[in-house]
Amino acid sequence: MHLMKTKAVLAACGLALSMAACGNAGGGGTGKDLAGKDVSCGDFTGRVAEICKAGKVTIGVKFDQPGLGFKSATADEPAGFDVEVAKILAADLGIDSKDVKWVETISDNREPFLEAGKVDLVLASYSITPERRKVVGQAGPYMVTGQQLLVPADSTVKDISDLKGKEVCSVTGSTSIDKINEKGAKGVGFESYSECVQKVLDGTVEAMSTDGTILAGFAAQNEGQLKVVGDPFSEERIGVGYSKKAPEMCTFITDSLKKAFDDGTWAKAFEDTLGPSGVKTPDAPMLDACQS
Amino acid sequence: MDFLTNGHNAYLESFFYTLMLFLVSGVLSLVLGTILVACRVGPVAVLRVAGGWYVTIVRSTPLVVVFALFQFAAPMLGIRFGWVQIHIGTVDFTSFFAVAVVALTLYTSTFVCEALRSGINSVPLGQAEAARAIGLTFGGTMSQVILPQAFRASVPPLASVLIALIKNTSVAYIFGVGEAVAQMRIMTNNYASERVPIFLTFAAGYIVIVFVVSFFANHLEKHWRTA
Amino acid sequence: MTAISSQAPTAAQGEPLVVLDHVEKWYGDLHVLQDINLSIKRGEVVVVIGPSGSGKSTLCRTINRLETIGSGTITLDGQALPQEGKALAGLRAEVGMVFQSFNLFAHKTILENVMLGPVKVRKSSKADAEKRATELLDRVGLAKHAPKYPSQLSGGQQQRVAIARALAMEPKVMLFDEPTSALDPEMIKEVLDVMVDLAKQGMTMVVVTHEMGFARTAADRVVFMADGQIVEEGTPEEFFTHAKSERARDFLGHILKH
Ligand SMILES: Nc1ncnc2c1ncn2[C@@H]1O[C@H](COP(=O)(O)OP(=O)(O)OP(=O)(O)O)[C@@H](O)[C@H]1O
Ligand SMILES: [Mg+2]
Numbered sequence: 001m002h003l004m005k006t007k008a009v010l011a012a013c014g015l016a017l018s019m020a021a022c023g024n025a026g027g028g029g030t031g032k033d034l035a036g037k038d039v040s041c042g043d044f045t046g047r048v049a050e051i052c053k054a055g056k057v058t059i060g061v062k063f064d065q066p067g068l069g070f071k072s073a074t075a076d077e078p079a080g081f082d083v084e085v086a087k088i089l090a091a092d093l094g095i096d097s098k099d100v101k102w103v104e105t106i107s108d109n110r111e112p113f114l115e116a117g118k119v120d121l122v123l124a125s126y127s128i129t130p131e132r133r134k135v136v137g138q139a140g141p142y143m144v145t146g147q148q149l150l151v152p153a154d155s156t157v158k159d160i161s162d163l164k165g166k167e168v169c170s171v172t173g174s175t176s177i178d179k180i181n182e183k184g185a186k187g188v189g190f191e192s193y194s195e196c197v198q199k200v201l202d203g204t205v206e207a208m209s210t211d212g213t214i215l216a217g218f219a220a221q222n223e224g225q226l227k228v229v230g231d232p233f234s235e236e237r238i239g240v241g242y243s244k245k246a247p248e249m250c251t252f253i254t255d256s257l258k259k260a261f262d263d264g265t266w267a268k269a270f271e272d273t274l275g276p277s278g279v280k281t282p283d284a285p286m287l288d289a290c291q292s
Numbered sequence: 293m294d295f296l297t298n299g300h301n302a303y304l305e306s307f308f309y310t311l312m313l314f315l316v317s318g319v320l321s322l323v324l325g326t327i328l329v330a331c332r333v334g335p336v337a338v339l340r341v342a343g344g345w346y347v348t349i350v351r352s353t354p355l356v357v358v359f360a361l362f363q364f365a366a367p368m369l370g371i372r373f374g375w376v377q378i379h380i381g382t383v384d385f386t387s388f389f390a391v392a393v394v395a396l397t398l399y400t401s402t403f404v405c406e407a408l409r410s411g412i413n414s415v416p417l418g419q420a421e422a423a424r425a426i427g428l429t430f431g432g433t434m435s436q437v438i439l440p441q442a443f444r445a446s447v448p449p450l451a452s453v454l455i456a457l458i459k460n461t462s463v464a465y466i467f468g469v470g471e472a473v474a475q476m477r478i479m480t481n482n483y484a485s486e487r488v489p490i491f492l493t494f495a496a497g498y499i500v501i502v503f504v505v506s507f508f509a510n511h512l513e514k515h516w517r518t519a
Numbered sequence: 520m521t522a523i524s525s526q527a528p529t530a531a532q533g534e535p536l537v538v539l540d541h542v543e544k545w546y547g548d549l550h551v552l553q554d555i556n557l558s559i560k561r562g563e564v565v566v567v568i569g570p571s572g573s574g575k576s577t578l579c580r581t582i583n584r585l586e587t588i589g590s591g592t593i594t595l596d597g598q599a600l601p602q603e604g605k606a607l608a609g610l611r612a613e614v615g616m617v618f619q620s621f622n623l624f625a626h627k628t629i630l631e632n633v634m635l636g637p638v639k640v641r642k643s644s645k646a647d648a649e650k651r652a653t654e655l656l657d658r659v660g661l662a663k664h665a666p667k668y669p670s671q672l673s674g675g676q677q678q679r680v681a682i683a684r685a686l687a688m689e690p691k692v693m694l695f696d697e698p699t700s701a702l703d704p705e706m707i708k709e710v711l712d713v714m715v716d717l718a719k720q721g722m723t724m725v726v727v728t729h730e731m732g733f734a735r736t737a738a739d740r741v742v743f744m745a746d747g748q749i750v751e752e753g754t755p756e757e758f759f760t761h762a763k764s765e766r767a768r769d770f771l772g773h774i775l776k777h
Contacts (some may be wrong), residue, residue, distance in 0.1 A: 108477070111484045134485040167386065172466050173477020188388055188468035189477075195364070199468075202367040204374070204387060421585055422622035422681075426636035426688055427612025429605060436639060441626050516626075 032272075034087040039094040047246035051120055052093045059086045060105030060119035060241075064192070067213060067274050068125050071104070078102050082123040082238075084269035085142050085260070089121065089240070092256040107174065111135045114243045121249075122241030125211070127175060128288070137246075139253035140239030142266070144285045146232025147176055148212040150200060150219060157207055159230045160185060169196035169208040176210040179234045193218065201225065211236060213274070237285070250290035257287060295483040295490055299475075306475030307497045308383060313461040313471060314501065317396035318454055324397060325404025326439070332405065333412055335430055343405070351402040355460055359395040359467050366391075388468030395467075396460060403453040411446030412438055444516045451509035455502050472497055533561035536723050537582060537692055542591035544577060544747075551577050552588070553747040559692070564724045566734040566755070569744035570770055575727040578744070579696045582725065583614040596691060612640050615685030615693040619701050621677040623669035629656065629680050630665040636688045648687075655683040659713050675706025679713055692723040699730060729774060731759065743767045 041052035051057050061082050062069035071078035087097040105113055105124045113119045114136045128138045149168075151157045160168075163185040170176040172189030180187035188205065190196050196208035197218050208215070215228045240257075242249035260266035261284035270281045296303070331343035350358070366372070373390035415438055423433040443450075465474035476494040480487050537559040544552035551574045559565050567575045580586040581593060584600050584607060593600050595614065601607045624632050633652035637643040643651075656662045659679040661672075669677055678698055685693060695714065699707040711733050718724060718737040728734070734741055734755045741758040743751045743766075751764045762768045 107481060111487065129482075129484075131482055132484045135487075136484070167384075167388070167468070169468070172474050173481050175481060178478055178482065186384060187470070189466065189470070189474050190468060191466035195466075198364055202364075204367060204372070416622075418618060418620055418622035419624065422616075422618065422624065422684075424585065424608070425583060425611055425614075425616040425618075426684065427608045427610075427640040428636075429608045432608075432639055436635060437624055437626075441624075444626065 034091050034097040036094040036096045036099070037091050039092065041094065044093075044248070044252065046248040047120075047243075048093070048248050048252045051095075055095055056099055056101065057090050057093060057095050057121065058101040058103055058119045059090070060103045060110060060113055060122040060124055061086060062106070062124045063104040065125060065214065069123070071102075078104075079273070081143065081270060081273040082125060084273055085240075085257075085266070086121065086123045088260045088265055088269065089123075089253060089256050092252070092259070107171075110241055114241055117243065117245075120242070121253075124241075125236075125238055126241050128237045128239040129175075132241075135244070137242045137244050137250055138239040139242065139250045139290065140257065140287065141237035141285050142240065142257055143238040145211045145213050145236045145238065147179055147209055147234040147236070148215055148228050148232055149207045149209050149230045150197070150215040150226055150228055151207045152200060152203075153225055153227050155206065155227075155229075157229060160209070160233050163207055166207075167205045169199050169205045170210050171196070174210065175234075175236075180209055183233060197222065197226070239288075247290075254287050254290055261287075293486055293489055295479045295486050296493065299479055302475055302478075303493070303497070305383060306470055306472045307501075309389075309464075309469055309471040310458075310461050310497070311501065312385070313389070313392055313396065313464060313469065314454075314458050317393045317400060317461070318457055320393065320397040321400035321404050321453075321457065322450075324401035325408060328401055328405035329408040329412065329442075330434060332409060334434075347402045347405055350398055351406070353399075355395065355399050355463050356466075358399050359392070359463055362391045362395050363467050388464075392461070392464040392467060392469050396457065396464075400453060400457050400460070403456070404450065407446045407449035407453050408439075408442055410449060411442035411444070414445040415441045447509055447513050447516070451506060454505055454509075458498065458501050458505065533563070535559065536561045536563075536596055537725070538592075538594045539578075539582075540592045540594075542581065542593060543589045544574075544581065544586065545589050551747050552581070555591070555749060557742065557749065559723060559725060561691075561723055562721045563739045564718045564722075564726065564737050565740050565742055566738040567725065567727045567742045567744060568729060568734070568770075569750075573744040574747040575744055576696050579616075579694050579725060579727055582692075582694055583611050583616055585616075608640070612636065612688050613691045615688060615690035617678070617681050617685055617693065617695045617698045619697040621669070621674070621681045621701075623677055623680055623684070625669055628666050628668055629661065629672070632669070632680060633684045633687045636684065641688065652683070652687055655686055656680070658716075659683050660709075673706060674702045675709045678702065678706075678710045682710075682713055682717070686717075692725065693717070695724065695726040695728065697727050697729075699728065731775070735759065743770070745770070 039052065041049050044052050061078050063071040063078055065080065068080045069078050069082040070080050087100065090097055090100050103113070103119050105119065105122055110122050110124060110126060111132065114122055126138065128141055132138060149157065149160060157163060160183045166185055167188045168180045168185045169188050169190060170180060171193060172191060177187035177189050190199065193208070193210060193214055199205045200208050201222065212228060212232060219226045219228050240253050242253065257266070266284055267281045328343050328347065331339040332347070334340060373387035376385060376387055376390040378385040419437055419441065420433055423437040428436060461471060462473040464471050465477065472494055476490060479490045483490060535558045539555050539557040542552055542555040555578065567578065569575055577586055581588050595610060601610055624635065627635065630649065630652055633655060634648040637648040637651065638645060653662060653665065656665055659682060661676055661679055661683070664672060664676065669680070672680065698714070699710050702710065707730070711730060714726070714733065715737045726733070738755050740752060741755050742749055743758065745766050751758070751762065751767050758767070759771065762771055
């Protein structure tokens with residue numbers, strides 16, 4: 001079942017993050033190089049062929065989300081599940097991961113960067129939404145996750161419904177804030193998740209909310225003080241962004257992901273980044289079809 | 293434009309927060325700034341020095357740092373604003389709003405103080421001497437003669453300070469207040485295809501507020517010039 | 520008339536109102552007032568003259584303590600000048616002061632300028648203060664300018680308002696520091712006329728001025744200062760015709776040429 005799958009991903013991510021935070025496992029360090037495959041660029045068309053021939057690709061990822069896309073001050077390259085999936089895509093274009101140019105994208109500049117051609121692909125915990133698909137192309141999803149609550153360890157809050165009319169922290173302008181309001185709580189926005197964590201710890205708010213993957217990491221960092229509660233009350237389908245000017249990208253990405261799902265590289269990436277805890281890697285999500 | 297058809301209430305509500313932040317901290321800044329300037333030019337040496345230090349330190353601290361201090365450091369010292377609980381319809385004024393008002397007021401009052409001080413310095417010394425010569429005390433001299441003239445001379449710099457305050461309220465967007473910029477971020481995230489119209493619509497909101505303030509300032513200036 | 524000596528007042532000329540006794544003042548190294556002894560009787564009009572920088576303004580300003588003194592004493596109506604605060608403000612209300620540059624309150628109307636002291640210091644009712652202010656403005660010939668602002672008046676008119684403002688406090692003594700030297704010649708007379716009137720009505724006045732005409736008409740005594748000292752004093756007649764000191768004759772020679 002779909003919901004089950006989501007939960008499995010969340011559980012896996014959460015545990016993985018806790019490990020990463022404590023032991024600097026796969027999610028925290030720099031990932032391994034992935035060599036480009038032997039491909040014939042003539043098999044591709046349009047922009048995909050161009051990139052293949054050039055042997056260089058620019059990919060936007062997050063630099064501040066442990067386990068997904070994170071670059072520590074000392075690291076040369078970002079690391080995380082998003083980054084590993086990006087390397088798989090690059091490899092299918094015949095590009096070595098060391099020839100990938102990583103660009104930090106934040107929530108606000110993902111569409112502008114794609115539209116302006118500053119990046120070829122975006123893998124930055126980029127939720128697929130119909131609204132975004134008006135401006136950019138989104139292929140995938142390659143992961144499905146959902147929004148939960150992080151509360152003090154001694155809190156009696158069990159669910160978002162316990163927080164009607166109460167203030168719940170998340171990142172300013174994020175979809176999480178919107179969702180919180182939709183559920184009858186009052187979203188208050190801060191610049192980063194760690195600031196929200198602080199607001200939960202100092203008692204200004206009763207809870208914070210965002211993707212369960214992220215919350216689990218913070219719960220692990222503050223063991224005994226914070227815990228993740230509640231069923232996911234949103235479903236985030238994380239996909240790959242590309243420019244609308246290059247619709248041929250979609251087929252390439254979808255094919256590449258499908259291959260990775262089938263040949264085990266996707267599962268391997270998950271295990272390396274979010275999976276060092278040993279929790280079973282979830283089933284791969286269903287891929288959206290590309291509009292012709 | 294979907295963001296307006298679906299979100300015009302959210303838009304207006306967010307600007308209501310912006311406006312309230314501006315009005316409340318504006319009034320408090322004027323009051324605190326006046327007290328500060330009285331300290332700075334007054335006859336008590338301790339207050340003069342203290343006022344000078346306060347202005348120097350707070351004025352040279354980035355506003356976002358002042359916010360952060362009150363949002364993150366103050367609770368550790370037991371300074372909280374949980375008692376602030378005012379709800380008007382769907383609009384809430386709670387500790388986040390209170391912290392924003394405190395930060396904006398402490399910060400802006402230093403600029404008010406300096407704007408007034410420039411106004412005071414522009415009042416000829418003879419005005420104070422004449423005031424003292426008819427028997428007014430320091431308080432009387434300040435309140436009856438110096439400050440009214442200083443306020444007049446300070447209208448243009450004070451208007452600049454208040455206009456800066458209008459825009460500075462936007463710093464609250466990353467400190468838990470759902471003011472205009474916070475709402476703008478939500479909208480640009482949700483309506484990715486309408487990013488530019490969203491920016492322009494929110495810019496327009498600020499322009500309207502600034503325009504109203506400038507209008508009043510110009511009006512006051514003209515009114516007092518003929519006086 | 521004989522020379523009025525500050526050491527020997529007679530009953531007819533009233534008892535001393537303002538007494539400066541061994542007053543010294545320094546500005547850093549500059550000894551601006553040197554052993555000043557001066558006694559001004561009730562109803563007396565004293566004109567202070569002397570070269571620029573001789574300390575005339577300073578002398579004037581010490582009498583209402585706009586300047587502090589280094590040593591010596593100044594008494595007003597038998598009481599020493601208070602040091603600070605409310606008592607000092609109270610004293611200043613008793614001493615009217617007219618400045619060279621008028622110093623009318625720029626943000627208040629003519630009427631408000633005259634009413635401010637009575638209302639805020641004397642705590643008169645607004646109505647009483649307004650009635651009295653209107654009378655005073657009438658006396659200096661400016662009643663119809665009451666609602667105007669200072670910047671709308673000529674210098675001479677402003678100075679007459681300044682006199683009315685000082686008079687509104689019903690001071691025991693009036694100090695004038697070169698009240699006409701910032702004025703165009705045609706306006707000097709209108710101000711001097713008001714001052715002569717005031718002198719005739721028996722106001723005690725200390726006037727720093729170079730207007731010999733005023734000194735001859737209205738002054739009981741002329742005090743000549745140079746280098747922070749009172750060099751000589753006497754009746755206007757005596758002083759202008761037979762100045763005793765070389766310095767005074769020199770000074771008179773200079774100003775009478777013009
Ligand atoms: N605040 C001050 N600080 C230092 N020196 C001063 C100050 N005020 C006046 N003086 C000096 O004290 C001396 C006396 O000044 P004062 O103004 O009393 O002279 P005056 O006789 O009124 O001259 P004038 O005819 O030019 O008005 C001058 O040398 C002047 O430069
Ligand atoms: Mg002088």
